[in-house]
Amino acid sequence: MNAAFLEGFLEAAMLVLVLGSALCLYRIARGPSAPDRTVAIDILGTLMVAFCSVMALWPHAQADGKVVRFQEYFMIVAIAWALTSFIGTLALAKYLEGRSYDA
Amino acid sequence: MLDTIAYWIFGVGLAFDLLGCIGLVRLPDVYNRAQAATKCVTLGTCMILLATALFGVGRDWPMFVKAMICAAFVLLTSPVGAHAVCRGAYLGGVPLADISVEDVFVDRAEAIRNE
Numbered sequence: 001m002n003a004a005f006l007e008g009f010l011e012a013a014m015l016v017l018v019l020g021s022a023l024c025l026y027r028i029a030r031g032p033s034a035p036d037r038t039v040a041i042d043i044l045g046t047l048m049v050a051f052c053s054v055m056a057l058w059p060h061a062q063a064d065g066k067v068v069r070f071q072e073y074f075m076i077v078a079i080a081w082a083l084t085s086f087i088g089t090l091a092l093a094k095y096l097e098g099r100s101y102d103a
Numbered sequence: 104m105l106d107t108i109a110y111w112i113f114g115v116g117l118a119f120d121l122l123g124c125i126g127l128v129r130l131p132d133v134y135n136r137a138q139a140a141t142k143c144v145t146l147g148t149c150m151i152l153l154a155t156a157l158f159g160v161g162r163d164w165p166m167f168v169k170a171m172i173c174a175a176f177v178l179l180t181s182p183v184g185a186h187a188v189c190r191g192a193y194l195g196g197v198p199l200a201d202i203s204v205e206d207v208f209v210d211r212a213e214a215i216r217n218e
Contacts, residue, residue, distance in 0.1 A: 009110065016117045020124035027127050027136070035133045035192035042184050043127060043140045049177060050120060050148045053155040056166060070159065075169035078152075082176050089184035096191030 003061030013054050021047055038092045045085030052078035109157035116150030119143050132200035133192050141185035148181075149174045 024047065027040040056074035059067040123143025130136045152174035159166035193212055 009113075013113065013117055016121055020121050023124040023128045033133060033192070033197050035188055035195070035197055036136065038188050038191075039133060039137045039140060039185065040127060042181070042188065043124065043144050046144050046148050046177060046181055047120065047124075049173065050116075050151045053151050053170065053173075056170075057155055057158055067162065070163050070166055072159070072163050072166035072169065075155070075166055075173060079169065079173045079176060082173060082180060086180040086184055090187055093184070093187035093191040096188065097194045 003059045003067050006057070006059050006067065010054055010057055014051075017047060017051055017054065035096055038089065038096065041092070042085065042089045045081065045089070048085070049078045049082050052081060105157055105160060109154040112150050112157065113154035116147040116154065119147030119150065123147060131202065133197055134189055135200065137185050137189050137192075141181060145177060145181040149178055152177065 021044060024040045024044045028037050028044070031037045031040060052074045056071055056078070058071055060069050060071075061067055120143070123140045126139030126143060127136050130139055152170045156167045156170035156174070159170065193208065194216060199206055
């Protein structure tokens with residue numbers, strides 16, 4: 001596997017994920033009701049897991065371009081982020097249930 | 104061969120992620136946004152994690168195991184979270200979009216509120 005090609009691919013992937021996060025941030029800033037913002041925060045957390053897996057794939061290469069290892073400790077960050085994001089979403093959902101929206 | 108498959112899975116997952124985020128911005132009410140964004144982004148992130156696991160095969164087995172654990176966790180928790188948020192939004196009284204044609208849960212939501 002070519003390390004230079006993998007790095008270029010991961011940079012393009014980061015660009016796409018940043019674009020998606022920007023759309024989520026737009027919905028968080030704009031969202032007319034609180035559940036809109038909660039959904040966008042949930043989606044942003046899932047996108048951060050994808051970010052962590054992109055970071056985990058960043059290669060350490062030898063001089064001839066052969067990949068020798070990745071940065072697998074970022075996957076631990078991804079697992080922890082998925083867990084905390086889920087708990088936060090559940091807490092926000094329970095908060096939304098008890099509130100009335102008399103317009 | 105395995106690397107080529109992993110690159111393709113990664114790319115398709117990225118496309119799903121981006122389309123889910125576009126749906127989050129473009130659709131008219133919170134229920135549409137939640138279903139579009141949750142389904143697309145869950146599948147896309149799971150594909151990205153699967154590609155990460157495939158890159159680790161033969162090179163980095165700990166990364167393979169952790170990526171598979173993370174994919175299973177995202178697949179289990181993300182729909183549950185979105186369902187909880189939609190239930191909270193409906194019970195909280197967030198209205199449907201104007202172009203909606205039918206709302207079949209009115210009585211049921213009223214019963215749950217009066218419990």
